[in-house]
Amino acid sequence: MKNKNLDTNISDAEWEVMRIVWTLEKAYTSQIIDQLKAKKDWSESTIKTLMRRLVQKGLLITKKDGRKFIYIPTVSQVEMMHQAASDLLNKMCDMHKGEVILELLKEAPISKGDLMKMTEEIDKKEKNAPEMVPCNCLKNGSTVC
Incomplete structure (x- = not known):
């Protein structure tokens, strides 16, 4: 399911639909x-509109199963989350990204296995890390933001 340049510009409501389909791996309309309907106070037509938009954006495909439709994601949840996070980080000052990632680490529920992987990645990255990451907000590359 590797897909570069994903359109992560989806609404919060569309994320809700995608989370259900990712969890079920494929899902019938019903x-x-x-x-x-169990989570939100949305009408059936609103939900179908969201599903149609996700198909138009290429994030879901449909297959017919008799008289029913099955929705299948074209991208994994982790890929989509990574792309959305990367898109957001690319809008931020390079100098402050470490602080943001640290705050996210403090707030997010993370498994021991993922923490071990992060520690390994930090150990690798630390070997070549600069003392300070320069600001990239101004054209001349100021070191202070």
Whole structure:
């Protein structure tokens, strides 16, 4: 499912639909509607509109199963989350990205296994890390933001 340059410009409501389909791996229209109606006060037509938009954006495909439609993601949840996070970080000052990532680390629920992987990655990255990351907000590359 590797897909570069994903359109991560999806609404919060579209994220809700995608989370259901990712969790179920593939989902019938009725499953998506039932799950969203249990969580949100949305009409069936609103939910179907969200699903249609996600198909148009290429994030879901549909297959017919008799008289029913199955929705299948074209991108994994981790890929989409990574791309959305990268898009956001690319809008930020390079000098402050470490601080933001540290705050996210403090706030996010993270498994021991993922923490071990992060520690390994930090150990690798630390070997070549600069003393200070320069600001990239101004054209001349100021070191202070």
